[in-house]
Amino acid sequence: MRIEDLDLREILSFDPRGGVIRFMGQRVVLFDAVALGLLRKELTNAFGTFAARGVLTRFGYAHGWRVGEALEHEHPDLWKEGKAGPFLPPLKGQFILGENVRTDGLGDAPLVETVWHRSYEAEQHLLHIGLSDEPVCWTSAAFASGYLSYKERREVYVIEDRCVGKGDSECHIAARFKERWGPELERHLPYYHMESIDHALQEVSSKLRRTERRLRERQAELERLATCSDQDTGLVARSEAMRRVLERARSVARTGSSVVVTGESGVGKEEVARLVHRSSERAGGPFVAVNCGAIPETLLERELFGHVKGAFTGAETDAVGLFEAADGGTLFLDEVGEVSPAMQVKLLRALQEREVRPVGDSRSRKVDVRIVAATNRDLAVEVASGRFRQDLFYRLNVIELRVPPLRDRPDDVVPLARCFLAKLSRSAHRPVTGFTAQVADLLVRYPWPGNVRELQNAVEYAVALSAGNQVGVDDLPEALRHAPPAPARPGVIRPLHEVEREHVLAALRTAGGNKVATAAGLHIGLATLYRKLKEYGEPAP
Incomplete structure (x- = not known):
């Protein structure tokens, strides 16, 4: 049989119903390319690039050597012809073979010089790790080194100098006898030597032990420092007053009623509001916060209710308001006591009807939100003075959570x-x-x-x-x-x-x-x- 006639039907045997698969008489196992890419990523993350490349290089070298042995034993005619080597990896799905040049390797020209297209290694490295500064077809290059070393009965090393994995248009490799490489080979040899990998793994193990020790020390430090007694909220509640606030917040969270969180500026009203949201049935929905006191009245309406295209100069597209953005979750109205009387009317309508009308739209849209408001003002005093609508006050203030000042x-x-x-x-x-x-x-x-x-x-x-x-x-x-x-x-x-x-x-x-x-x-x-x-x-x- 000639090398041109070689295809998988000649060298791959299998039962269509599954079981043992053999490639040139040797048992093989099919692996998904993405799974191999994930293995590369895990090795790199666990042991570093040097050790990962060393493991994959030695694996590729052994694989190439074994394929050489199998070819010599199973297809002695192809072995004697001496041209089968470059065609084997494509048959195994490693890459598509491009231009391939072979010499005796005794002159200046390489023993083998070839181009690979669609390398699975370059593809998977880009997918799982990203663009590299160096060639990444480690296993395939080492496979060629192992195969050629077995065939030539002397050390042959393949070096990849262009690679898709580092941004080149193709993968290019050259193979030379060890003594023909010169200094360029030196930086590649450690990946083939087990002692180099052992040394690297020892360094990695040492670094891991030091890192684990630092993590244990840091964990102990954090346990000493981060003495937040309420682990569910991240809020500190050593005092009896604050414990009562958090317990009440959890209780009212289950009711679905509107809540007003009151207290001085800086006491943590928003954190209490977030606790109400996380403890409610709406915890899977969004928590959307807006500081009503920081937005001018004209902008607040658009912020809360949204607008449609053409509603005003510059409105080039529709915009969803915060009420709709919080649909199925919680809308936190911070500094609600700062809302103007005109805006209070629109806010009241949205709460009563459970619908909003975007600026410039003629239709209303249904929304399902829970309102948690916060203020550092006494809303009852604001109502008595006429600065806050009484009906809006009663709509918001179903339940009040008063956060005590730090003093x-x-x-x-x-x-x-x-x-x-x-x-x-x-x-x-x-x-x-x-x-x-x-x-x-x-x-x-x-x-x-x-x-x-x-x-x-x-x-x-x-x-x-x-x-x-x-x-x-x-x-x-x-x-x-x-x-x-x-x-x-x-x-x-x-x-x-x-x-x-x-x-x-x-x-x-x-x-x-x-x-x-x-x-x-x-x-x-x-x-x-x-x-x-x-x-x-x-x-x-």
């Missing part, structure tokens, strides 16, 4: 600060892991007029300035550094020495660390101040 829940301050510290230090790549005891005292003492938002900003400020792994007093914003002594809470009697310590240290900070001025301001002797500071564990002058 009324001091038990939440330090846990909240630790949560922010863990998140911000990680995003800023800073090794800040905690607060000094003095800083923790200051955090609890400060009244936090800006509530949780101000606390987060203060922690971010401290992370940016901290030079060590703990936030110290000097890392805090000035307002915090000069916080007054914490007022006594109802039912709590604090020891006199504790109150005295806080007062003396606050005076020292106010005097900028000047002990003479501090002693004079406290009407005590300098020696007395030194003694007290020593008792408090403060550094000597």
